[in-house]
Amino acid sequence: MYKLLIVLLFASYCADAQKLKHTWSKKLSIKEASDICLNQTKDGFFIVSDDGILFETNLEGIVIRKSPFRGFDFEGVFADASGIYVMDERTRNVHSFNPADLSLKRSVEVNYNGGRNKGFESLTWNESKKCFIAFTEKEPTWVFELDQNFQVLNKQKVKGMSDISAATFLNGKLFLVSDEDHAIFRYNPETYELEQKFKLNIINPEGLCFGPDGSLYVVSDDMGILYRFDSITLFN
Amino acid sequence: MNSFSVQKIVNSVIWKLNILVNQLSNSGPRPLASVFQLLNSKLKLSTFFLIPLALSLSPYSFAQISLSNGEHNLEISGSISSFYNQRFYYNQNPENRIDDNLANPINKDKDRFGLRDMQLQLEGRIGHDFEYEFQVDFADLANQSDLGENPGIMDANFTYKGLKFVNATLGYQKIPYSRNSLVPFTFSPYWQRAEVARGEIFSRRDVGIMLSESFWDQKINVYGGMFTGMGEQILSANGGDNDPSGEFEYVGRVDIAFPARYRYRDYDINSSPIPMFQLGAAARTVKRKYSSFLPGDDYYLRVISGQKDCFTADFSAQWKGFSTQVEWHLINVKPTNEIDPSGLRYRESRGTANTKIGANPTGFFRAGGILATVSYASKPLKSIFSIRYDQLNPNDLVQKNTEESLTFACAYQIRGFNSMIKAQYSYRLIDRKNPLIQRFDDQLRVGWQMLLR
Numbered sequence: 124m125y126k127l128l129i130v131l132l133f134a135s136y137c138a139d140a141q142k143l144k145h146t147w148s149k150k151l152s153i154k155e156a157s158d159i160c161l162n163q164t165k166d167g168f169f170i171v172s173d174d175g176i177l178f179e180t181n182l183e184g185i186v187i188r189k190s191p192f193r194g195f196d197f198e199g200v201f202a203d204a205s206g207i208y209v210m211d212e213r214t215r216n217v218h219s220f221n222p223a224d225l226s227l228k229r230s231v232e233v234n235y236n237g238g239r240n241k242g243f244e245s246l247t248w249n250e251s252k253k254c255f256i257a258f259t260e261k262e263p264t265w266v267f268e269l270d271q272n273f274q275v276l277n278k279q280k281v282k283g284m285s286d287i288s289a290a291t292f293l294n295g296k297l298f299l300v301s302d303e304d305h306a307i308f309r310y311n312p313e314t315y316e317l318e319q320k321f322k323l324n325i326i327n328p329e330g331l332c333f334g335p336d337g338s339l340y341v342v343s344d345d346m347g348i349l350y351r352f353d354s355i356t357l358f359n
Numbered sequence: 360m361n362s363f364s365v366q367k368i369v370n371s372v373i374w375k376l377n378i379l380v381n382q383l384s385n386s387g388p389r390p391l392a393s394v395f396q397l398l399n400s401k402l403k404l405s406t407f408f409l410i411p412l413a414l415s416l417s418p419y420s421f422a423q424i425s426l427s428n429g430e431h432n433l434e435i436s437g438s439i440s441s442f443y444n445q446r447f448y449y450n451q452n453p454e455n456r457i458d459d460n461l462a463n464p465i466n467k468d469k470d471r472f473g474l475r476d477m478q479l480q481l482e483g484r485i486g487h488d489f490e491y492e493f494q495v496d497f498a499d500l501a502n503q504s505d506l507g508e509n510p511g512i513m514d515a516n517f518t519y520k521g522l523k524f525v526n527a528t529l530g531y532q533k534i535p536y537s538r539n540s541l542v543p544f545t546f547s548p549y550w551q552r553a554e555v556a557r558g559e560i561f562s563r564r565d566v567g568i569m570l571s572e573s574f575w576d577q578k579i580n581v582y583g584g585m586f587t588g589m590g591e592q593i594l595s596a597n598g599g600d601n602d603p604s605g606e607f608e609y610v611g612r613v614d615i616a617f618p619a620r621y622r623y624r625d626y627d628i629n630s631s632p633i634p635m636f637q638l639g640a641a642a643r644t645v646k647r648k649y650s651s652f653l654p655g656d657d658y659y660l661r662v663i664s665g666q667k668d669c670f671t672a673d674f675s676a677q678w679k680g681f682s683t684q685v686e687w688h689l690i691n692v693k694p695t696n697e698i699d700p701s702g703l704r705y706r707e708s709r710g711t712a713n714t715k716i717g718a719n720p721t722g723f724f725r726a727g728g729i730l731a732t733v734s735y736a737s738k739p740l741k742s743i744f745s746i747r748y749d750q751l752n753p754n755d756l757v758q759k760n761t762e763e764s765l766t767f768a769c770a771y772q773i774r775g776f777n778s779m780i781k782a783q784y785s786y787r788l789i790d791r792k793n794p795l796i797q798r799f800d801d802q803l804r805v806g807w808q809m810l811l812r
Contacts, residue, residue: 154576175487193487195484195487213427213432213484214427214429214432215427216429232429236424236425236426237423237424237425238423238424238425238434238436238812239423239425239432239434239482239484240434241423242425262774262777285629302629303628303629304629305629305630305632322632323632324632324633325632326618326619326631326632326633326635327619343619345576345577345619345620346576346618346619347576
């Protein structure tokens with residue numbers, strides 16, 4: 124019986140998920156980076172912080188400019204040809220920013236009465252369903268499908284992870300990162316069902332996106348570091 | 360994982376534990392053997408206890424509620440915890456008998472069910488610069504117990520962050536001294552903190568002002584505080600005012616972590632992929648004119664007439680589910696032996712003017728101890744296992760005055776810390792021989808904690 128207990132106790136060491144190893148990293152000057160996305164010209168990133176500030180950086184994470192607007196707790200960022208969109212977890216607002224000078228254009232509230240620090244952790248575009256999607260962190264994890272005006276179209280529970288810190292979309296698949304699981308999850312963007320898990324050797328991963336060449340980028344909040352993963356296979 | 364799967368796993372673990380307990384019941388020295396026999400009988404009952412509870416669980420019933428008007432954000436949460444307590448008594452100790460009389464039966468008033476927590480917490484943020492917290496435990500208020508380990512009022516303070524270079528917290532709050540004290544109790548598989556850190560030899564809360572700041576990506580935390588020095592008693596019916604000296608208690612703490620910010624949590628439930636460390640140290644000093652013994656105070660050290668200086672150092676580490684903490688405490692006391700002319704407070708009767716070591720009088724005494732914990736948190740098992748050693752000597756002038764305990768704890772996380780069944784067994788390694796101080800027997804405590812957050 125004691126052998127069974129020993130096996131069970133060390134069950135967490137069993138390799139049941141592919142492990143990703145970063146090939147490059149850079150210390151950020153941004154305090155408490157909480158999400159990242161590729162900018163419209165694909166030569167840099169937008170990074171948001173827990174302090175409520177939007178930054179634009181180059182592909183090495185060096186700050187080029189920052190927004191004059193200060194929110195409260197930015198946790199999600201997404202950019203496309205039509206604009207830059209940031210999710211403020213504390214106020215439940217989606218802020219739209221002007222790409223020319225990063226000034227605030229408008230704000231729309233997406234109502235959610237869950238825990239103050241368990242609100243929306245991400246914002247991205249679901250190419251399969253042609254809508255914005257925002258995930259709440261945990262207890263429970265909801266995905267809100269939003270139209271172009273950030274009005275709620277649908278709400279659905281998502282399972283398979285301890286929490287969600289960020290989300291991004293690539294080649295017909297949805298990728299979520301979990302801070303508590305130290306892992307990236309690939310989900311079906313139509314059904315929000317878990318397909319595969321990839322382990323990360325990073326403390327507190329809070330944001331992810333794909334670079335212009337398909338490399339994966341992950342920001343660590345506690346470490347203040349931007350990591351890059353080259354030549355990895357997340358589709359199989 | 361649905362509640363039916365939870366039931367199957369719980370039943371399987373209990374079945375295997377029953378086998379283990381049966382094997383151990385016939386071995387080991389007393390009272391461990393009697394403990395396992397008790398566990399064996401209780402586990403059969405626990406099967407019937409846990410099944411309906413597990414089935415009744417809704418996996419989505421736990422969440423804080425927050426309200427916001429865009430500028431002011433208020434979060435409402437709470438907790439409830441209840442336990443069954445069983446003590447093991449040494450028949451030859453008169454203190455365990457009714458009226459301290461060996462001819463009377465053993466006083467088993469500690470074998471009971473207890474309501475430990477019934478808490479309501481309000482946390483709010485206003486703009487960028489103000490935060491506030493209000494936390495109350497109705498279980499302690501109902502017991503009219505605002506002293507000891509669990510005062511009824513737990514937090515009533517606000518923080519101003521507008522100074523940029525430092526944060527200022529004013530009100531009734533936790534004193535930034537012991538790291539173990541700073542870890543919220545609900546994030547623990549234990550039902551009691553270690554004797555040396557549970558607030559019997561130093562106060563854990565007080566009214567005052569604390570300045571704090573973090574550096575190096577929050578890897579370094581620095582605290583400085585000024586408090587009344589009356590501890591939890593400041594809110595009691597007997598207190599409310601400062602000591603007649605009118606002086607204050609000053610506290611300072613610094614801790615440093617590597618390679619990243621290390622939150623005040625003792626169990627690596629997220630299985631940190633890389634090793635993390637934290638080192639901390641703190642000190643506090645206060646001078647009182649008259650002591651005031653708190654009803655139910657075990658060691659009469661929390662507030663004491665004279666000069667009291669406290670020092671602590673701590674170390675924490677975690678990696679891949681394993682974690683460890685070591686915390687050391689030293690208290691240096693120079694009592695005054697002054698008599699309160701009003702008769703409302705008590706003379707410090709342990710005045711060292713009348714106490715000698717050998718043939719020499721001494722002007723001070725020391726108290727202190729150490730606690731050390733090793734734990735493992737398993738995500739697949741949804742469980743935390745922990746062993747804790749703690750040692751305390753409340754007065755080094757008294758011979759054979761050290762007590763040592765070994766405490767085992769395990770917790771099954773039905774919904775993380777939000778819904779957790781936890782069990783703790785405290786085994787007394789060395790007992791204090793001083794008959795003037797209340798004993799602490801071996802104890803088993805099993806119960807359920809629910810956090811509404």
